[in-house]
Amino acid sequence: MNVEPEDIPLDIVYEDDDVLVVNKPQGMVVHPSAGHPNHTLVNALLFHSPLSTINGTYRPGIVHRIDKDTSGLxxxxxxxxxxxxxxxxxxxxxxxxxxxxxxxxxxxxNSGVINAPIGRSKKDRKKQGIVDDGKNAVTHFKVLERFGGEYTLVSCILETGRTHQIRVHMKYIGHPLVGDPLYGPKNTIKGNGQFLHAKKLGFVHPVTNEQLVFETPLPEIFEQTINKLRNKYKIK
Structure with a gap:
């Protein structure tokens, strides 16, 4: 399978000769795979600029990933x-x-730390789960808003970066993500998949050693859903 450059618009938050920061939309897969051979972020990036080759032909430039239906940086x-x-x-x-x-x-x-190892689920190969022989996984969370005992808006800071980490960890403590087709309940608010957004990203620039921090607003459907909940539960 050849990975072809595709002229797909990118929401570029920052760019120089060494690094790019992009705001990935919901619904876009990060890199090609058997089920998604094209129209991925990598196809768009290859059209835009040269990329690192460390991760091979399917994942050039990709240092970390977020799920298809997770938006953000x-x-x-x-x-x-x-x-x-x-x-x-x-x-x-x-x-x-x-x-x-x-x-x-x-x-x-109001806040807490979830420390539970994550690996492939023993019951369902499509899912990740909390398994004894899984990889170390730590998520720090902080409550931002509560909506009538029905829903909670949280900030999650990753200490580790396991596949589906926030989705699995929040389900593990009894609070699955709204709209999550894999780990959430069937009776949920409809969106474009799980309501999860990579809002803030910071790193030290590889060449200048400058600390760079970027933030991006929530997608429109996420913002609208929160506003509807605020109105429903009369949160000012």
């Missing part, structure tokens, strides 16, 4: 030097990755 490496630096920062847990999530139920604590 990703850092992209344009060359291998930048890629190694950004990857090391992820390993060292020195960068900033903050997500906003809308979850079911009322989280009583």
């Amino acid at each position: 990703l850092m992209i490496a344009k060359n291998n030097y930048a890629h190694e630096s950004l990857s090391q920062q992820l390993k060292d847990k020195s960068n900033i990755r903050e997500y906003i999530a809308l979850v079911h139920g009322n989280i009583k604590e």
